[in-house]
Amino acid sequence: MTDNKIREIRIIRDSGVILNTKGAMWSGGSDMSSWRNITVGNLGEVITGYTPPTKNAEYFGDVYPFITPTDMTIDSRTVQTERFLSQKGYEYNKNRLLPQDAVCVTCIGATIGKTCMTTVPSVTNQQINSIAVDQDKYDPYFVYYLLITKTDILHSVANSATTPIVNKSTFASINICVPPLPTQTQIANFLDRKTKQIDELIRIKERRIELLQEQRTALINQAVTKGLDPNVEMKPSGVEWIGEIPAHWGVKRLKHIAKILPSNVDKHIYPDEIQVRLCNYTDVYYNDYITVDTVLNKGSCKENEFAKFALRKGDVIITKDSETPDDIGVPTYVKDDLDNVVCGYHLTMIRPIACRGEFIFRFIQSDRTRRYFEVNSNGITRYGLGKASIENLLLPIPPDSEQTQIANFLDQKTQQIDELIAAEQRKIELLKEYRQALISEAVTGKIDVRNDV
Structure with a gap:
C-alpha cells in the first residue's frame, strides 16, 4: 500500500466517524511467545461438501441450508441461500453436516477464498472446505477473521489446472499462527465492533451514491421532456409515457x-x-x-x-x-x-x-x-x-438552439454529479482497504487489542 493510500485511509479513519484504533504494537517477543504455529487442520474437523444427485428431487427440500460459492460474498460473514436439502438429502450427506458457527471457505474456481460462517446446521457443495471448529481451543469468529486474510495463500497453493483447486489435505496443511483462546475472543470482539463501524459507513456512502444517481436520472428526465425554463407554457405531447412538453416543441x-x-x-x-x-x-x-x-x-x-x-x-x-x-x-x-x-x-x-x-x-x-x-x-x-x-x-x-442548451446544461450537471459519485466510490474503496488491513493486523498480532473497550 502506498504512502498516499495510507494517508487517505488515516484521514477517513481519524475523521471521527470511525473511532480510532487504540491498540498499540505488541511489545517485544514476550507477548507473542504465547502464540502457537499450527495448521488449519488443527482448528477442528475439516469437511468437504458434496452435492446430492440433482436429478433426485427428494434430496432437496426445506430442512438444511445448502450453501454454494454463489451464496457467499467477499465482505459478509453471514450467508443466505435459496436452496435447502430435505431429510433424505441430509441422510445422503449426513457425514458432511456442518454445525452452527462452522467456517466455510471456497476452494475451487475463480472465487477461491470467499469465506462465511454457518448460523444453523448446514451443508455445502463440493467447492467448499469447512471447519467444524473445536471451540474448547479456538474461537470460531477469530478463525473466520484469520481465514479471510489467507486468500493469497489459497491461490498460491491451488493446483495449476484450468480451474484452480485447493483440496482438503492441502487446505488442512496451511500454516497459521494463533494466540491463546481468551486473546482470540478479544481480537474477534474487537474486529466485530470495528468492522461494524466501517460497514455502516460504507452503507451510508453507498446510499449517498444511490441518491446521487437518482438525482442524475431525475435531472435528465426533466430537461429532455420539460426543458430548462420552469415557466414555459406546456401542452400534451400526445404520447402517454412522455407526458406534457413545452408548447413550442x-x-x-x-x-x-x-x-x-x-x-x-x-x-x-x-x-x-x-x-x-x-x-x-x-x-x-x-x-x-x-x-x-x-x-x-x-x-x-x-x-x-x-x-x-x-x-x-x-x-x-x-x-x-x-x-x-x-x-x-x-x-x-x-x-x-x-x-x-x-x-x-x-x-x-x-x-x-x-x-x-x-x-x-x-x-x-x-x-x-x-x-x-x-x-x-x-x-x-x-x-x-x-x-x-x-x-x-x-x-x-425542441428547437435546434434549445437542444444545444439542454445538452450543454446536462453535460455540466452530470459531470458534477459523476465527480461526487467517483469521490464516494473512492472513499468506499479506501474503507474496504482499511477494513482488510485492520483485520490482518489484528489477527497477526501487529496491534494489541487486549485493552480496547
Missing part, C-alpha cells in the same frame, strides 16, 4: 430524424479486410462518450461495412442485445472526430439527420426511453432490440 419518431444502422461487424480480424479500431459493446456500456482518448480494440471490416459503420462526431450508439432487458438501449455519444473507428456487433448506430446527436443521446438516457426499450425487447434467455422498435421511438423535439 414537437414530437417525432427517431426514424424521421436519424438513420438507424444495426451493425454486423464482428470482433474477428481478417487479413484481407480493412484494418480498423472497433467500438465494442463494453465500450458503449461503460462510457457516456467515445472520444479520441478512448482505448479501442483492433478489428477488421469489409469496404462496404466501413462505408456504412465508420463512426463520426455526433453519432449515438446503443446496445441492442443483452442477457437482461435492462441492459438494452444503453447509449454513448461520439464526442470527437475519430480516425478509422467502426461500430461493432451487438450495437446499433444512430446517425442524426434533423436533430442534435447530443440531445438524442440524453433522451435515450432518460427513464422513459429505458422503459420503452425494455417493453419492446424480445427474447427469453437473451434479449434483443429490433430495428423497428428503435426507429419507432417517439422523441420530444
